[in-house]
Amino acid sequence: MFMGLRTAIYYAPDIEETKAWYTKVLGVSPYFDQPFYVGYNIGGYELGLMPDAPVPATPPSGVIVYWDVIDAHTALKHLVDNGSVIREDVQDVGEGILVATVIDPFGNI
DSSP states (O other): OOOOOOEEEEEOSSHHHHHHHHHHHHTSOOSEEETTEEEEEETTEEEEEETTSOOOSSSSBSOOOOOOOSOHHHHHHHHHHTTOEEEEEEEEOSTTOEEEEEEOTTSBO
């Protein structure tokens, strides 16, 4: 029945500004680019940006998405250098798994 998680959708209040930020931060161009939806293929999974996505109740809020990265500290610094705010600093949650969360400039976690 369920095969796996496929797509995460982030609220994009200004689709052009949000697209420019994610293109810079991710280092890839979107594969689908329309005024109503921008889609990125990241390692076989999709990050979608939607201006008409439900607005988070009280930003920052929403589903928490953890990205697979080579180095958590380097990735966190890259996001902060590009305008994200640290929500939870890098921490080891066991078995050498490091996690952190940020709030992007648009209120998404």
